[in-house]
Amino acid sequence: MDKWETDESYLTWCYNWLELCIKKLKRNGSFYVMTSTQFMPYFDIFLRSKLTILSHLVWYYDSSGVQAKKYYGSMYEPILFCAKDANNYIFNAQDILVTAKTGADRKLIDYRKNPPQAYNSEKVPGNVWEYPRVRYRMEEYENHPTQKPISLLERIIKASSLENAVVLDTFSGTFTTSFVAKSLNRNSIGIELQDEYVKIGLRRLGLATEFNGVNLEKPLKTYQTEKNESTNSFTLFESNGASVYE
Ligand SMILES: C[S@@+](CC[C@H](N)C(=O)[O-])C[C@H]1O[C@@H](n2cnc3c(N)ncnc32)[C@H](O)[C@@H]1O
Known part of the structure; x- marks a missing residue:
């Protein structure tokens, strides 16, 4: 595992x-980078002199794994979306449209148009994205502490690459990026330090069974649940005794 004595050495x-x-990165390529909320400002300042930062994205989720008691627990992770050339980058807006929330049940009419037309009910997502964190009982769960949701990578890869392009993830973990890239007919390169996660990636991508x-x-999930009546929440115990809060 990588270890750094100081913040400065980590940042270097x-x-x-x-x-x-x-x-x-290709001339018309896009770059998405995630890091902790604490270090993102440094990444931001470093990258803005090298790329164009097009969006400061927030991946928001509805609960934090460990509930903070004496400060405000983190409910989001920042993502920077950058391009090498702000005038020439892939952005497949049509592939990621979401329903525009107008607050009205019936379609709103734009009377400035002649003849009046219904407002477009679809739009490109804004910069706050809500996807649940990958939790223990979800189908896509793998044994990794910071596995990213398939849905998050789907939006990124659909928006910023064409079929047969190459998607690179230099910190692949459970290889979610490669898994999604493959499902969307993109090629991928994934890099991961730890054997146990490479094994997950090989299985997930159907590249090896051994x-x-x-x-x-994939081993069968074995877990016991314990219900906390006062909070109505479950604590799950993996067979090795580690607990995961839902
Ligand atoms: C935040 S996780 C990535 C999670 C991944 N997106 C997923 O969905 O599973 C970062 C990963 O980078 C790996 N890592 C850390 N240092 C590395 C290095 N120097 N080279 C390659 N991988 C590294 C860690 O082992 C860890 O699995």
């Missing part, structure tokens, strides 16, 4: 891989 390392990613003699078939 990040600036290094950010530079490498920018070098690899790795170094280890069977990669």
